[in-house]
Amino acid sequence: MAAGVVNIRRDVDDKFYRYRMPLLLTKIEGKGNGIKTVIPNMSDVARALSRPPTYPTKFFGCELGAQTSFDEKNDRYIVNGAHDATKLRELLDVFIEKFVLCKSCKNPETDLIITKSDDIIRDCKACGERTGVDMRHKLTTFIVKNPPKTKKSKGAKKANGGDSPTPSANGNHAQSETAAIDAEADGGNSDDELTKRIKAEAAELKAESALAKEDWSVDTSAEAVKARTKALEAQMGTLGVGDDDSDEDADSPYSQLKTWLQENRDELSPVSVYKKAEELGIAKRHKTVQVLGQYLFDENIIAEINKFLPVFAKMVTSEKHQKSLLGGIERLVGVDLPDLTAAIPKILMVFYQGDVLDEEVIQQWGTHVSKKYVDRDTSKKVRKASEPFLKWLEEADDSEEED
Ligand SMILES: [Zn+2]
Known part of the structure; x- marks a missing residue:
């Protein structure tokens, strides 16, 4: 830091x-x-x-x-x-x-909204909750008299803007839409259940982050140095490693990462995964997040994405990374674990809410069938399954423009 x-x-x-x-x-x-x-x-x-x-x-x-x-x-x-x-x-x-901080999920990405009755509300960009502040505090008088200027928030297009001081109209919009996705995706969870689960998962993630006090610095042991040297040699000796999408030979750092993920599935933590990528010399490569997208998860994918969200937040640093991640996920839900195809709206939602995937990238991906990672039919199938989420994104956008 x-x-x-x-x-x-x-x-x-x-x-x-x-x-x-x-x-x-x-x-x-x-x-x-x-x-x-x-x-x-x-x-x-x-x-x-x-x-x-x-x-x-x-x-x-x-x-x-x-x-x-x-x-x-x-x-x-x-x-x-x-x-x-x-x-x-x-x-x-x-x-x-x-x-x-959002009272519900403790995320700091909130806007203050002043209601018609002069209550002050924190509007959370992360979980969508709107929570009131303690109106007994003297500062509230000052805030009501000096309301925050409407500004473009970091998330720009996300959620309900903030220039309307009335929370009633579309306050629960995001959540009810999410619930609709949920219902379509696995046939009928209630509104409340999903809301609860997202909150619980967010809370779990926070706890996890708070606990992750392990040392993240680069391992300089002889063994680790040797591994990195080997990775570097592999990169230099193999044309196109890192940027091409052909399958890697067994010795490439990506294959090594894949094998390591499969062999250590039960002991993986965000810290260990990141360290492994560093050790292999590929922590910054976009292809690495593709491998993670494809091989890090199993049937518990939603909980697992939440668990490993810090890794993706750190490693997904460009549009190219986002596309690679989507490619890995596409292979996972389209080919490796086709039972998960129906979960794709939720998967996208968690990555979107975690600020790993941008709206524009998801829209672009969702509207363009591609043979880059899977065959054409599978690509179509995965995009078709994503429709509820894509529709929700679009509607969230429209409602913002109406404001
Ligand atoms: Zn929140």
Whole structure:
């Protein structure tokens, strides 16, 4: 982790955690009665939290019983009195807990929405839940008076925009549509059941991430170095390794990864899988995620994707990676485990909600039959089975445009 950058949830000690913010800095200015604490990087921190810089500053004031002042033009955020950085960082954690994190899944990708009755709601981009904030806190008065400006959120096209302050109209849209997919995919789970399961799985994943404190650094033992050298030699000696899609010879790092996945199926963890890819020298290759997509999962694929989501979040770094992952999944559900074909909408949903697959890439994939990974008929079949999810994506889009 770069110096001066911390996890937005500082209680999560996990290098995979994707939500980071600059470490809050302070500078004491003036003296005597005029002494004050300036927060020179308040706007950077606030940007990472998708909140106006005035909110956390005002929050500090509320908590410390201190006056605050902002000069937004000159980017100056000030709390009167002398306060040390540690204290303000702790208070920032409280602010994040109360006004940023989704109450349900603890994901920080939320928008604040102010309802007609002046309640403040956190609208979660990750799980779709809308949870209220504690309206007894003094900051709520400030927020209602100074509502967040509508901005393009990171997820841009995802979910219900945010410029409409009425949560009633399409608040449960995403969830009911998800349930519809679910019902079509395996013939009738209730709305609530799926919602519950997604939440449970999200919670499990968070717990897993929190527990993953193992050392992720590169193994430098002689054995590991030898393995990496061998992998490098294999890459240099074999034309096209990495970028071509023909089947690999048994010695290629991809074949080795496949064999390793199959042999260690019962002991795999996100950490061990990532380490193995590093050891083989292919952690950054798009073809690696194709191999993972095809060989990492079995019948429990939904739970397993959730478990290994951090690996994909880390390794799927481009559109090409996304396409490779879809290729691997296509082989898995189309050829290796055809019983899973019906689960493809759910599979896509989990990767989509985990921010591993983008809407545009899924749409593109879903509307173009391809012989790249499987034969034409299988490709068609898999896309046909994906339709409920593709339709949902499209409708989610349309409803946003109507807003
Ligand atoms: Zn959530």
